[in-house]
Amino acid sequence: MKLSELQNHIKSFDHAPDLPEHYFLKLIEEVGELAEAIRNGKVGQPSLEELKGSVAEELYDVLYYVCALANIYDINLEQTHDLKEVLNKAKYNR
Numbered sequence: 001m002k003l004s005e006l007q008n009h010i011k012s013f014d015h016a017p018d019l020p021e022h023y024f025l026k027l028i029e030e031v032g033e034l035a036e037a038i039r040n041g042k043v044g045q046p047s048l049e050e051l052k053g054s055v056a057e058e059l060y061d062v063l064y065y066v067c068a069l070a071n072i073y074d075i076n077l078e079q080t081h082d083l084k085e086v087l088n089k090a091k092y093n094r
């Protein structure tokens, strides 16, 4: 799945343009859960039975709320990636 497809998928059922603070706080909550998963060592690609509380699940949750926030601000993350690549190549000389 492309990032733009993920953004569109999330927007189709979870989009509240008037509540950016809600999505931001959820993002921070998920970052905390990611930290806990890393500390607990639940790494690697889990099976469905192992997914709950794993780094994989919490990384996805973080990505979910990044996409939801991007949707609120009408930001296409794929286009942003292309622009940042230009800036980063110049900044880091790569």
Ligand SMILES: [Mg+2]
Pocket (backbone or CB within 6 Å): 030, 033, 057, 058, 061
């Ligand atoms: Mg989570």
